[in-house]
Amino acid sequence: MRYSIVIICLLFSIVINAQVTESGEPLEKKVPLDGITEKKLMKQKRVLPYAPIREADVFWEKRIWRVIDTREKMNLHFRYPKKMFAQVLFDALEEGKLTAYQTNDNDDFSSPYQKDEVMSMLYETDTITSFDPITYEETIEIVFNEFDLDDIKRFRIKEVWYFDEQSSTLKVRILGIAPMRDIYDETGNFLYEMPMFWVYYPHAREALAREQVFNPGNDNSPMSWTDLFEMRQFSSHIYKESNVYDRRIKDYASGVDMLLESKNIGSGIFNFEHDLWSY
Numbered sequence: 001m002r003y004s005i006v007i008i009c010l011l012f013s014i015v016i017n018a019q020v021t022e023s024g025e026p027l028e029k030k031v032p033l034d035g036i037t038e039k040k041l042m043k044q045k046r047v048l049p050y051a052p053i054r055e056a057d058v059f060w061e062k063r064i065w066r067v068i069d070t071r072e073k074m075n076l077h078f079r080y081p082k083k084m085f086a087q088v089l090f091d092a093l094e095e096g097k098l099t100a101y102q103t104n105d106n107d108d109f110s111s112p113y114q115k116d117e118v119m120s121m122l123y124e125t126d127t128i129t130s131f132d133p134i135t136y137e138e139t140i141e142i143v144f145n146e147f148d149l150d151d152i153k154r155f156r157i158k159e160v161w162y163f164d165e166q167s168s169t170l171k172v173r174i175l176g177i178a179p180m181r182d183i184y185d186e187t188g189n190f191l192y193e194m195p196m197f198w199v200y201y202p203h204a205r206e207a208l209a210r211e212q213v214f215n216p217g218n219d220n221s222p223m224s225w226t227d228l229f230e231m232r233q234f235s236s237h238i239y240k241e242s243n244v245y246d247r248r249i250k251d252y253a254s255g256v257d258m259l260l261e262s263k264n265i266g267s268g269i270f271n272f273e274h275d276l277w278s279y
Contacts, residue, residue: 039212047209047226050173050202053164061162062269065107065240065248067180068155074235077228078155080214086152086179088225089199090122092207100197103178107158109200121196122146147181154180156195157236161269163276170273174201174229201229238262 070078070085078085092098100118102111113121124147130139156178163170178195185191208225215221228234239262240248253261 041222042212042224043210045209045222045224047205054166057164057166059163059165060272061160063242064159064161064238064265064269066157066159066236067239068157068234068236070153070155072235074233077214078234079150082214083211084149084152085155085225086149088208088211089177089179089204092204093118093199094122097207098199098204100199101176103195103198107176107198109176109198113197118197151182151184152179152196153182154193156180158198163273170269172232176201177204238265241265 068075068078070076089098093100100113100121101109102113104111132139156176157174158176158178159172159174161170161172176198178198180193181196182193183191205226208229209227211225213221213223213225213228215223237259239250245251249258249261249265
Protein backbone atom coordinates (compact mmCIF):
# COMPACT_ATOMS: atom_id res chain seq x y z
CA MET A 1 0.00 0.00 0.00
CA ARG A 2 2.85 2.34 0.90
CA TYR A 3 4.55 1.73 -2.46
CA SER A 4 1.28 2.41 -4.30
CA ILE A 5 0.98 5.82 -2.64
CA VAL A 6 4.56 6.69 -3.59
CA ILE A 7 3.97 5.71 -7.22
CA ILE A 8 0.77 7.77 -7.38
CA CYS A 9 2.61 10.82 -5.97
CA LEU A 10 5.39 10.42 -8.53
CA LEU A 11 2.91 10.17 -11.39
CA PHE A 12 1.04 13.23 -10.14
CA SER A 13 4.31 15.17 -9.92
CA ILE A 14 5.20 14.19 -13.49
CA VAL A 15 1.81 15.33 -14.77
CA ILE A 16 2.11 18.70 -13.00
CA ASN A 17 5.64 19.30 -14.30
CA ALA A 18 4.62 18.29 -17.83
CA GLN A 19 1.97 20.99 -18.09
CA VAL A 20 2.88 23.52 -20.72
CA THR A 21 1.31 26.52 -22.32
CA GLU A 22 -0.33 26.50 -25.74
CA SER A 23 2.96 27.65 -27.27
CA GLY A 24 4.79 24.68 -25.72
CA GLU A 25 6.53 26.67 -22.95
CA PRO A 26 6.51 25.19 -19.39
CA LEU A 27 4.20 26.98 -16.97
CA GLU A 28 6.96 27.82 -14.51
CA LYS A 29 8.97 29.50 -17.30
CA LYS A 30 6.12 31.45 -18.85
CA VAL A 31 6.64 35.22 -19.00
CA PRO A 32 3.89 37.19 -17.22
CA LEU A 33 1.29 38.42 -19.69
CA ASP A 34 0.54 42.15 -19.59
CA GLY A 35 -3.11 41.70 -20.53
CA ILE A 36 -5.75 39.02 -20.84
CA THR A 37 -4.74 37.62 -24.25
CA GLU A 38 -1.58 37.39 -26.30
CA LYS A 39 -1.63 40.02 -29.05
CA LYS A 40 -0.77 37.97 -32.15
CA LEU A 41 -3.14 39.26 -34.82
CA MET A 42 -1.21 42.48 -35.48
CA LYS A 43 2.11 40.64 -35.87
CA GLN A 44 0.57 38.25 -38.39
CA LYS A 45 -1.26 40.93 -40.36
CA ARG A 46 -0.57 41.16 -44.08
CA VAL A 47 -1.40 43.96 -46.46
CA LEU A 48 -2.96 43.60 -49.85
CA PRO A 49 -0.83 44.87 -52.74
CA TYR A 50 -2.01 47.92 -54.61
CA ALA A 51 -4.30 47.23 -57.53
CA PRO A 52 -2.49 47.73 -60.84
CA ILE A 53 -3.23 50.99 -62.63
CA ARG A 54 -2.97 51.43 -66.37
CA GLU A 55 -1.26 54.60 -67.48
CA ALA A 56 -4.12 55.22 -69.94
CA ASP A 57 -6.63 55.19 -67.06
CA VAL A 58 -4.96 58.09 -65.22
CA PHE A 59 -6.89 61.06 -66.60
CA TRP A 60 -5.38 63.66 -64.25
CA GLU A 61 -2.84 63.76 -61.41
CA LYS A 62 -1.26 66.29 -59.08
CA ARG A 63 1.72 65.84 -56.76
CA ILE A 64 1.29 67.27 -53.28
CA TRP A 65 3.73 67.69 -50.37
CA ARG A 66 2.31 67.91 -46.84
CA VAL A 67 3.57 68.42 -43.31
CA ILE A 68 2.22 66.49 -40.32
CA ASP A 69 2.75 68.32 -37.02
CA THR A 70 2.71 65.74 -34.22
CA ARG A 71 1.90 68.42 -31.63
CA GLU A 72 -1.62 68.83 -33.02
CA LYS A 73 -4.35 67.08 -31.06
CA MET A 74 -5.34 64.78 -33.92
CA ASN A 75 -1.70 63.68 -34.37
CA LEU A 76 -0.76 62.96 -30.76
CA HIS A 77 -0.60 59.20 -31.43
CA PHE A 78 2.56 59.92 -33.45
CA ARG A 79 4.18 60.85 -30.11
CA TYR A 80 2.93 57.92 -28.01
CA PRO A 81 5.77 57.62 -25.43
CA LYS A 82 5.98 53.82 -25.41
CA LYS A 83 6.73 53.73 -29.13
CA MET A 84 6.73 56.87 -31.22
CA PHE A 85 6.18 56.67 -34.95
CA ALA A 86 9.77 57.80 -35.50
CA GLN A 87 10.94 54.81 -33.45
CA VAL A 88 8.87 52.50 -35.67
CA LEU A 89 10.71 53.82 -38.73
CA PHE A 90 14.12 53.63 -37.06
CA ASP A 91 13.60 50.03 -35.92
CA ALA A 92 12.56 48.98 -39.43
CA LEU A 93 15.66 50.68 -40.88
CA GLU A 94 17.98 48.97 -38.39
CA GLU A 95 16.45 45.58 -39.12
CA GLY A 96 16.89 46.11 -42.85
CA LYS A 97 13.16 46.10 -43.61
CA LEU A 98 13.27 49.60 -45.11
CA THR A 99 15.65 51.66 -47.19
CA ALA A 100 16.43 55.30 -46.45
CA TYR A 101 16.71 57.67 -49.41
CA GLN A 102 18.46 61.00 -49.62
CA THR A 103 16.41 64.17 -49.26
CA ASN A 104 17.53 65.81 -52.48
CA ASP A 105 15.63 68.54 -54.28
CA ASN A 106 13.76 66.07 -56.48
CA ASP A 107 12.58 63.73 -53.70
CA ASP A 108 12.50 60.98 -56.31
CA PHE A 109 13.88 58.10 -54.17
CA SER A 110 16.78 57.63 -56.58
CA SER A 111 19.68 57.92 -54.10
CA PRO A 112 19.60 55.41 -51.23
CA TYR A 113 21.76 55.83 -48.14
CA GLN A 114 24.33 53.20 -47.20
CA LYS A 115 23.91 51.23 -43.97
CA ASP A 116 26.65 53.14 -42.13
CA GLU A 117 25.18 56.47 -43.24
CA VAL A 118 21.80 55.48 -41.81
CA MET A 119 23.36 54.42 -38.51
CA SER A 120 25.20 57.75 -38.25
CA MET A 121 21.83 59.52 -38.52
CA LEU A 122 20.12 57.28 -35.97
CA TYR A 123 22.93 57.43 -33.42
CA GLU A 124 25.23 60.19 -32.26
CA THR A 125 28.84 59.10 -31.81
CA ASP A 126 31.03 60.26 -28.95
CA THR A 127 34.47 59.33 -27.66
CA ILE A 128 35.31 58.44 -24.04
CA THR A 129 38.86 58.38 -22.71
CA SER A 130 39.56 55.88 -19.93
CA PHE A 131 42.72 54.96 -17.98
CA ASP A 132 43.75 51.54 -16.73
CA PRO A 133 44.49 51.93 -12.96
CA ILE A 134 47.19 49.25 -13.13
CA THR A 135 49.02 49.90 -16.39
CA TYR A 136 48.00 53.58 -16.66
CA GLU A 137 47.33 53.00 -20.32
CA GLU A 138 44.96 55.38 -22.04
CA THR A 139 42.19 53.90 -24.19
CA ILE A 140 39.67 55.70 -26.35
CA GLU A 141 36.23 54.14 -26.82
CA ILE A 142 33.56 55.13 -29.32
CA VAL A 143 30.08 55.28 -27.81
CA PHE A 144 26.84 55.37 -29.81
CA ASN A 145 24.06 57.41 -28.20
CA GLU A 146 20.50 57.62 -29.48
CA PHE A 147 19.36 61.18 -30.02
CA ASP A 148 16.20 62.45 -28.38
CA LEU A 149 13.14 61.40 -30.38
CA ASP A 150 11.33 64.48 -29.06
CA ASP A 151 13.44 66.45 -31.54
CA ILE A 152 11.28 65.00 -34.32
CA LYS A 153 8.09 67.00 -34.18
CA ARG A 154 7.01 66.99 -37.82
CA PHE A 155 6.93 64.64 -40.80
CA ARG A 156 6.80 65.36 -44.50
CA ILE A 157 4.45 63.43 -46.75
CA LYS A 158 4.74 63.18 -50.52
CA GLU A 159 1.61 61.97 -52.29
CA VAL A 160 -0.10 61.82 -55.68
CA TRP A 161 -3.75 62.66 -56.25
CA TYR A 162 -5.11 61.18 -59.46
CA PHE A 163 -8.40 60.58 -61.23
CA ASP A 164 -8.93 56.96 -62.26
CA GLU A 165 -11.11 56.71 -65.37
CA GLN A 166 -11.74 53.01 -64.84
CA SER A 167 -13.54 53.63 -61.53
CA SER A 168 -14.39 57.30 -62.18
CA THR A 169 -13.05 58.28 -58.77
CA LEU A 170 -10.44 60.64 -57.40
CA LYS A 171 -7.83 58.71 -55.43
CA VAL A 172 -4.66 59.44 -53.50
CA ARG A 173 -1.53 57.38 -52.98
CA ILE A 174 1.25 58.25 -50.54
CA LEU A 175 4.74 57.93 -52.01
CA GLY A 176 7.08 58.87 -49.18
CA ILE A 177 7.48 59.83 -45.53
CA ALA A 178 10.35 61.94 -44.16
CA PRO A 179 10.97 62.70 -40.45
CA MET A 180 12.01 66.30 -39.70
CA ARG A 181 14.64 66.75 -36.99
CA ASP A 182 15.13 69.93 -34.97
CA ILE A 183 18.70 71.24 -34.95
CA TYR A 184 20.02 73.21 -31.96
CA ASP A 185 23.23 75.11 -31.30
CA GLU A 186 25.67 74.34 -28.48
CA THR A 187 23.66 76.42 -26.00
CA GLY A 188 20.39 74.66 -26.80
CA ASN A 189 18.83 77.36 -28.95
CA PHE A 190 16.71 76.18 -31.88
CA LEU A 191 18.28 76.86 -35.27
CA TYR A 192 16.23 75.07 -37.92
CA GLU A 193 14.68 71.74 -38.83
CA MET A 194 15.84 69.45 -41.60
CA PRO A 195 14.52 66.25 -43.20
CA MET A 196 16.60 63.24 -42.20
CA PHE A 197 15.69 60.83 -45.01
CA TRP A 198 12.82 59.66 -47.17
CA VAL A 199 11.14 56.27 -46.75
CA TYR A 200 9.33 54.91 -49.80
CA TYR A 201 5.85 54.26 -48.42
CA PRO A 202 4.73 51.45 -50.79
CA HIS A 203 7.72 49.43 -49.56
CA ALA A 204 7.02 50.37 -45.92
CA ARG A 205 3.39 49.25 -45.86
CA GLU A 206 4.26 45.69 -44.83
CA ALA A 207 6.35 46.79 -41.84
CA LEU A 208 3.93 49.53 -40.74
CA ALA A 209 1.00 47.08 -40.91
CA ARG A 210 2.49 45.14 -37.97
CA GLU A 211 2.77 48.15 -35.66
CA GLN A 212 -0.31 49.13 -33.71
CA VAL A 213 -1.45 52.72 -33.35
CA PHE A 214 -2.55 53.83 -29.90
CA ASN A 215 -6.29 54.42 -29.75
CA PRO A 216 -7.44 56.47 -26.71
CA GLY A 217 -10.95 55.02 -27.01
CA ASN A 218 -10.04 51.34 -27.24
CA ASP A 219 -6.77 49.70 -26.15
CA ASN A 220 -7.65 46.64 -28.22
CA SER A 221 -7.92 48.62 -31.44
CA PRO A 222 -6.53 46.62 -34.36
CA MET A 223 -5.57 49.76 -36.31
CA SER A 224 -2.05 49.79 -37.69
CA TRP A 225 0.03 52.63 -39.10
CA THR A 226 -0.79 51.45 -42.60
CA ASP A 227 -4.50 51.70 -41.78
CA LEU A 228 -4.04 55.19 -40.36
CA PHE A 229 -2.28 56.57 -43.43
CA GLU A 230 -4.57 54.96 -45.98
CA MET A 231 -7.71 56.04 -44.09
CA ARG A 232 -6.23 59.56 -43.84
CA GLN A 233 -6.69 59.78 -40.08
CA PHE A 234 -4.16 62.54 -39.55
CA SER A 235 -4.09 66.32 -39.73
CA SER A 236 -1.73 68.07 -42.13
CA HIS A 237 -1.23 71.14 -44.27
CA ILE A 238 0.11 71.50 -47.80
CA TYR A 239 3.45 73.24 -48.23
CA LYS A 240 4.06 72.52 -51.91
CA GLU A 241 2.33 71.41 -55.09
CA SER A 242 3.86 70.48 -58.41
CA ASN A 243 4.43 73.69 -60.38
CA VAL A 244 6.51 75.00 -63.27
CA TYR A 245 8.87 76.88 -60.92
CA ASP A 246 9.25 73.91 -58.52
CA ARG A 247 8.84 76.26 -55.59
CA ARG A 248 7.18 75.95 -52.21
CA ILE A 249 4.38 78.13 -50.91
CA LYS A 250 6.78 80.01 -48.64
CA ASP A 251 8.73 81.12 -51.72
CA TYR A 252 5.88 83.34 -52.93
CA ALA A 253 3.67 83.86 -49.86
CA SER A 254 4.16 84.62 -46.18
CA GLY A 255 2.19 84.84 -42.97
CA VAL A 256 -1.53 84.20 -43.23
CA ASP A 257 -1.26 84.10 -47.02
CA MET A 258 0.70 80.85 -46.74
CA LEU A 259 -2.14 79.21 -44.83
CA LEU A 260 -4.75 80.52 -47.24
CA GLU A 261 -2.75 79.31 -50.25
CA SER A 262 -2.45 75.87 -48.66
CA LYS A 263 -6.21 75.70 -48.22
CA ASN A 264 -6.77 76.94 -51.78
CA ILE A 265 -4.65 74.11 -53.17
CA GLY A 266 -6.64 71.55 -51.18
CA SER A 267 -9.91 73.11 -52.27
CA GLY A 268 -8.76 73.10 -55.90
CA ILE A 269 -8.33 69.31 -55.80
CA PHE A 270 -11.81 68.87 -54.36
CA ASN A 271 -13.36 71.27 -56.87
CA PHE A 272 -11.67 69.49 -59.78
CA GLU A 273 -13.49 66.26 -58.92
CA HIS A 274 -16.72 68.11 -58.23
CA ASP A 275 -16.65 69.90 -61.58
CA LEU A 276 -16.33 66.64 -63.50
CA TRP A 277 -19.94 65.79 -62.77
CA SER A 278 -23.16 67.33 -63.97
CA TYR A 279 -26.10 67.79 -61.64
